[in-house]
Amino acid sequence: MKQINYIIVSILFSAIFVVLYLSLGxxxxxxxxxxxxxxxxxxxxxxxxxxxxLNTKEFTNNxxxxxxxxxxxxxxxxxxxxxxxxxxxxTNLKMVGINFxxxxxxxxxxxxxxxxxxxxxxxxxxxxxxxxxxxYGIPETILIDSELKIxxxxxxxLNIKDVNEIRKIxxx
Amino acid sequence: xxxxxxxxFVIVALLISFLLVFFSFKEFKTNNxxxxxxxxKISLLQLFFTASSFIILLLAYVLSDFSLANVYENSHTNKPxxxxxxxTWGNHEGSLLLWINILVLFSxxxxxxxxxxxxxxxxxxxxxQNILVIIFLIFLLSNxxxxxxxxxxxxxxxxxxxxxxxxxxxIHPPLLYVGFVGSSIYFSAALAALISxxxxxxxxxxxxxxxxxxWFFQTVGILVGSIWAYYxxxxxxxWFWDPVENSSxxxxxxxxxxxxSILVLERKIGLYSWVIILSILTFTMSVTGTFLVRSGIxxxxxxxxxxxxxxxxxxxxxxxxxxxxxxxxxxxxxxENKKYSIFSKETFIIANNWFMIFFLGVVLIGTLYPVFLDxxxxxxxxxxxxxxxxxxxPFLIPLLFLMTSGPxxxxxxxxxxxxxxFVLVLSVILFLITFFIVKESSFLLNLILFFSIYLITQTLFxxxxxxxxxxxxxxxxxxxxxxxxxxxxxxxxxxxSLENNFNLKLGEVxxxxxxxxxFNNLEEQSIKNYKSIIGHFNISNKKTLRSQELKPxxxxxxxxxxxTYEASIDSNLFSDTYLTMSNISETDVFNIKFQIKPFxxxxxxxxxxxxxxxxxxxxxxxxxxTN
Numbered sequence: 007m008k009q010i011n012y013i014i015v016s017i018l019f020s021a022i023f024v025v026l027y028l029s030l031g032x033x034x035x036x037x038x039x040x041x042x043x044x045x046x047x048x049x050x051x052x053x054x055x056x057x058x059x060l061n062t063k064e065f066t067n068n069x070x071x072x073x074x075x076x077x078x079x080x081x082x083x084x085x086x087x088x089x090x091x092x093x094x095x096x097t098n099l100k101m102v103g104i105n106f107x108x109x110x111x112x113x114x115x116x117x118x119x120x121x122x123x124x125x126x127x128x129x130x131x132x133x134x135x136x137x138x139x140x141x142y143g144i145p146e147t148i149l150i151d152s153e154l155k156i157x158x159x160x161x162x163x164l165n166i167k168d169v170n171e172i173r174k175i176x177x178x
Numbered sequence: 179x180x181x182x183x184x185x186x187f188v189i190v191a192l193l194i195s196f197l198l199v200f201f202s203f204k205e206f207k208t209n210n211x212x213x214x215x216x217x218x219k220i221s222l223l224q225l226f227f228t229a230s231s232f233i234i235l236l237l238a239y240v241l242s243d244f245s246l247a248n249v250y251e252n253s254h255t256n257k258p259x260x261x262x263x264x265x266t267w268g269n270h271e272g273s274l275l276l277w278i279n280i281l282v283l284f285s286x287x288x289x290x291x292x293x294x295x296x297x298x299x300x301x302x303x304x305x306x307q308n309i310l311v312i313i314f315l316i317f318l319l320s321n322x323x324x325x326x327x328x329x330x331x332x333x334x335x336x337x338x339x340x341x342x343x344x345x346x347x348x349i350h351p352p353l354l355y356v357g358f359v360g361s362s363i364y365f366s367a368a369l370a371a372l373i374s375x376x377x378x379x380x381x382x383x384x385x386x387x388x389x390x391x392x393w394f395f396q397t398v399g400i401l402v403g404s405i406w407a408y409y410x411x412x413x414x415x416x417w418f419w420d421p422v423e424n425s426s427x428x429x430x431x432x433x434x435x436x437x438x439s440i441l442v443l444e445r446k447i448g449l450y451s452w453v454i455i456l457s458i459l460t461f462t463m464s465v466t467g468t469f470l471v472r473s474g475i476x477x478x479x480x481x482x483x484x485x486x487x488x489x490x491x492x493x494x495x496x497x498x499x500x501x502x503x504x505x506x507x508x509x510x511x512x513x514e515n516k517k518y519s520i521f522s523k524e525t526f527i528i529a530n531n532w533f534m535i536f537f538l539g540v541v542l543i544g545t546l547y548p549v550f551l552d553x554x555x556x557x558x559x560x561x562x563x564x565x566x567x568x569x570x571x572p573f574l575i576p577l578l579f580l581m582t583s584g585p586x587x588x589x590x591x592x593x594x595x596x597x598x599x600f601v602l603v604l605s606v607i608l609f610l611i612t613f614f615i616v617k618e619s620s621f622l623l624n625l626i627l628f629f630s631i632y633l634i635t636q637t638l639f640x641x642x643x644x645x646x647x648x649x650x651x652x653x654x655x656x657x658x659x660x661x662x663x664x665x666x667x668x669x670x671x672x673x674x675s676l677e678n679n680f681n682l683k684l685g686e687v688x689x690x691x692x693x694x695x696x697f698n699n700l701e702e703q704s705i706k707n708y709k710s711i712i713g714h715f716n717i718s719n720k721k722t723l724r725s726q727e728l729k730p731x732x733x734x735x736x737x738x739x740x741x742t743y744e745a746s747i748d749s750n751l752f753s754d755t756y757l758t759m760s761n762i763s764e765t766d767v768f769n770i771k772f773q774i775k776p777f778x779x780x781x782x783x784x785x786x787x788x789x790x791x792x793x794x795x796x797x798x799x800x801x802x803x804t805n
Binding site for chain 1 (some may be wrong): 552
């Protein structure tokens, strides 16, 4: 019995140490770059105004779709907002805003103050749905095509260079 | 100069440690009954040289001697003296030197003041402890030398991360190290006990004071870390289940289990092997925690700059340590077969142990799971508070119950007691009163509330009863009371906390719940090593008509360039008002985080009580001995 315990304990610890050793060589920086080129998953998100839901499958009807994750409490979101308004002028690009962990009235005020660039407005009150899109901070913006493939992923606020890049991609 | 001196002292300390190991080993084989004076002298010498090397490093920081790379990287001439001193251990190399100092200090203290006179046991403990010292000294010299020289000598240093420039954080690492590293001495003693085959009572008496000391420092260290997180991080929380916090909590669970088991062992009722396992496990957990923090395999808010070679060294040490312990344990541990009566104190203490080990398991899995998953499958996840709350909260209920009833059972006996008594009725009434004030609907939370109240009332009642009989177990009463109050106030704080995030321009007013927040003024100041933007806010409570002035700050440090957000906290006895502001670039709007945090001071106080109970036991022990 003692012998068996001895072997079991030793094997258990060996396994743990092997994994810890391997983990030393791992890349520590979390990166969602490799999501580019992959399809977004099928997810249902609640709409902002009413109790309806938005299914990501619906984006297949659009030539291009922008998914922007934002919140009224997020400082850089305010900064990038004029750029979203610029993008909303592009005709073959649907703008979907996903309001992230926000207070409804604050979010409304935000849009009233800064303009509403979104064709569809959805909300992710708990921030859990956004995980499916590889979101780990806001603002983040994803550009997808009609096959739901991610063409571009912007982490942090969109700048004017990004706007021009999106314009170019959409025009092709 | 200081660099050479420091290096010399460290090398001499290493040589002396080898000498100590050599003599201890030689001594172990002799039939002498006493440890020769020579060994005592060498031990003192070792203490002198390690302490001197630490003082040299401290001096280098105070004098801002930038010929030491370590000082250059972590200090600056403009820094206040207090933070120059705390900068000594605010980095990997310096803290490693502090770690070694504590190892050596405990080694000497054990040799000089330990009451147990079994020579073999003592000399073996010394042997193992000094093998640890040697390993860490080699690590220091080969990989993490705080005395490394820099040439040409820079005129100015890079500065200490401003987030670490905080009084609480300055004393937080030394406190935790005494806890972490203090556990090394009973690790060494446990191995020595197995080989020298001392009896259970001697083992209990030998390690009890060391367990109490390390447990006390660990508890206070965790408390100070929490207070720092609350005041400095500006998030309004005090515990985040951050992997680094978990690393300090894991050894704490084992220490707490050990503390209770020793009570059983003292009375020769068993648990010999179990105490040995716990002693080994405590230090193993401490080293594991150190490995996780220093190797950088965890992503956390407060890790040191990571370096894989460090990780590899600590991991190699951990492997060596664990397998050596396993070998010694299976070769020497005696076979026990004790029968316990179900309704006796030991049963409750053993139950406490299982709970502690369960908590340890939950936290260990939560901390390691992301690392394992990442390594094995490559997918990144993070385990957060919901996991811990979901799994740990229900188990608090039986734990609180056991803490309430356990202490009133007698050792070994098997008498059963009726649970319906005055205290229970009183607790139910108190619970109902609280319930109608709080009106919380969650069944689980209500159970936790009830059992925390039950523990508090029962403990107070026990105090009254035992006071009448002039036989008060004051340390148990205070610790258990502290724990009951802690859970109670965490619950109240959780229920009544209020948080609101919004944007505000200068001169604007925000109304939220019962509060009106007015942004009155904005002021700029230049202070020694940073520039500060201070917001003046007036917060008035519509209900109580009380009004408060709060001044949150945004600080721009120049060395190194870092922006920090300083929360402004108006703390009174029952409630904290917590305000942080952050600027939104290119606009005149500020983002405001407004929080009401009730009973924070009571949470800190409860943990203080908890730790006080532990240290009182230490003094009680001393008193008993002199009698």
